[in-house]
Amino acid sequence: MAELKLTMTIDGVPATVGAFLEVRNPATGAVIAAVPDAGEAELNAAVAAAREAFIAWRHTSWGERAAIVSRIGDTIGQNAAELSAMLTREQGKPADQAMTEIMTAAHWLRSTATLTLPDRETETAPGRKHITRYVPIGVVAAISPWNFPVALSAFKIAPALLAGNTMVLKPSPFTPMTVLRIGELVRDFVPAGVLNIISGGDALGPMMTAHPGVDKISFTGSTATGKRVMAAAALGLKRLTLELGGNDAAIIMPDVPIEETAQKVFRSAFVNSGQVCIATKRAYVHEAIYDEFRDALARLVVSAKVGDGSEPGITHGPIQNRLQFGRVNDIVADCEAHGFAMIRGEATAGTGYFLPLTLVDNPPPESRIVKEEQFGPILPLIRFSDVDEVIAWANDSDMGLAGTIWSRNIDAALKLADRMETGNVWINEALALSPYAAFAGHKQSGLGVESGIEGLMAYTEPKTIFVSQ
Numbered sequence: 466m467a468e469l470k471l472t473m474t475i476d477g478v479p480a481t482v483g484a485f486l487e488v489r490n491p492a493t494g495a496v497i498a499a500v501p502d503a504g505e506a507e508l509n510a511a512v513a514a515a516r517e518a519f520i521a522w523r524h525t526s527w528g529e530r531a532a533i534v535s536r537i538g539d540t541i542g543q544n545a546a547e548l549s550a551m552l553t554r555e556q557g558k559p560a561d562q563a564m565t566e567i568m569t570a571a572h573w574l575r576s577t578a579t580l581t582l583p584d585r586e587t588e589t590a591p592g593r594k595h596i597t598r599y600v601p602i603g604v605v606a607a608i609s610p611w612n613f614p615v616a617l618s619a620f621k622i623a624p625a626l627l628a629g630n631t632m633v634l635k636p637s638p639f640t641p642m643t644v645l646r647i648g649e650l651v652r653d654f655v656p657a658g659v660l661n662i663i664s665g666g667d668a669l670g671p672m673m674t675a676h677p678g679v680d681k682i683s684f685t686g687s688t689a690t691g692k693r694v695m696a697a698a699a700l701g702l703k704r705l706t707l708e709l710g711g712n713d714a715a716i717i718m719p720d721v722p723i724e725e726t727a728q729k730v731f732r733s734a735f736v737n738s739g740q741v742c743i744a745t746k747r748a749y750v751h752e753a754i755y756d757e758f759r760d761a762l763a764r765l766v767v768s769a770k771v772g773d774g775s776e777p778g779i780t781h782g783p784i785q786n787r788l789q790f791g792r793v794n795d796i797v798a799d800c801e802a803h804g805f806a807m808i809r810g811e812a813t814a815g816t817g818y819f820l821p822l823t824l825v826d827n828p829p830p831e832s833r834i835v836k837e838e839q840f841g842p843i844l845p846l847i848r849f850s851d852v853d854e855v856i857a858w859a860n861d862s863d864m865g866l867a868g869t870i871w872s873r874n875i876d877a878a879l880k881l882a883d884r885m886e887t888g889n890v891w892i893n894e895a896l897a898l899s900p901y902a903a904f905a906g907h908k909q910s911g912l913g914v915e916s917g918i919e920g921l922m923a924y925t926e927p928k929t930i931f932v933s934q
């Protein structure tokens with residue numbers, strides 16, 4: 466198949482450059498596209514276009530901006546078949562899950578467009594009042610990762626544009642295609658310069674975060690990179706939102722329905738082959754049900770169909786890239802070297818980055834598979850007997866993204882949720898996000914908030930006008 470050529474969107478028109486990056490299908494290793502490898506000149510052009518567009522965009526009405534944001538969502542929805550097929554080819558996830566991601570992005574844009582940030586007025590004394598307005602920040606540099614390239618980009622585009630900012634967006638070099646394609650589809654109705662989408666290699670992200678024309682950085686990716694981004698932001702005192710890694714614990718109490726809960730925990734740990742920031746990455750199972758629960762999970766693990774996500778019947782795709790494949794294999798090798806008991810499913814023997822789904826049976830709390838973010842299809846199950854002990858284990862982490870509690874006793878589960886040191890806790894469900902709910906990582910899982918009113922406010926600065934008559 467001929468390589469697909471996609472263009473960047475700078476100042477509302479197609480942009481390309483002499484150098485290209487190859488994009489590979491992680492299920493086959495085949496090169497499927499060549500995308501522009503932008504350098505300093507293209508970044509400067511994109512930032513200049515965004516700065517110029519900001520002058521008018523910030524003063525368009527909220528309603529006009531909401532209409533454009535919503536229309537981006539509509540356009541993504543109308544082109545979902547093409548976009549989801551492209552997403553499977555570049556990211557690897559099975560077709561139905563790629564469709565879910567595309568429709569989530571469309572929903573996010575449309576729903577966020579219904580939010581408003583009215584002025585707040587306070588009367589301090591007769592004849593005196595304060596009016597606090599939420600004004601846009603300026604040019605946002607948005608940087609997204611490769612696990613949910615479209616949804617995580619939409620989470621940034623929607624609030625940033627709605628609040629009156631303009632944007633330069635860079636998807637991961639591993640998964641640039643679908644986001645570039647969205648740029649091509651919306652450039653005829655998004656005012657020129659408001660949403661610039663550029664692609665490039667490893668040098669481009671640091672250039673963006675250091676760029677003097679950028680006012681805010683919105684970054685989703687690993688904690689290690691997030692720290693570099695924060696250091697770069699400090700130089701220009703740029704506003705910053707960081708959505709980073711997680712090592713989410715699930716606590717499974719002895720009163721749960723075992724089969725049903727095992728299915729839900731299985732999904733929360735292994736969907737997208739475990740490459741989810743909020744995936745369950747450690748499952749603490751009460752000793753009273755440990756064996757039965759492990760066996761129920763094991764049946765699901767061995768019946769999973771790992772392979773090329775574009776083929777029918779495949780439930781789990783490949784690891785997205787060679788680097789991550791190496792990292793996960795390294796953790797598997799560590800478990801083997803320590804002699805931990807493992808239950809492994811099967812994976813297609815092919816040229817892709819396929820790994821069988823794997824359970825690790827009660828490794829010690831200090832092992833790498835428990836302490837590190839695996840970001841792959843391998844889940845440790847840890848036996849616990851005491852609630853205080855399990856909460857201490859769950860909180861013994863530098864990460865604080867999310868956690869899940871599985872119990873029929875909602876009052877007890879709510880008390881446990883209060884004790885979890887994470888920005889998000891689910892009770893009897895997992896992975897459920899909402900455009901109307903704040904999503905924040907505590908500890909080293911992030912800084913600031915995405916989504917909901919708080920996420921929208923993060924793309925504004927309060928400005929107070931003090932009026933005296």
Ligand code: NAD
Nearest residue numbers: 609610611636637670671686687690693708709710711742
């Ligand atoms: P990564 O940090 O390697 O890369 C993320 C993005 O940053 C890419 O676009 C990359 O090109 C860019 N980048 C790399 N170095 C940079 C630098 N020095 N300056 C600026 N940009 C730079 O992350 P990844 O491997 O793509 O994603 C996986 C990680 O992301 C996992 O840790 C996962 O938990 C986390 N994640 C977090 C969330 C969340 O909402 N909290 C969501 C998804 C993924």
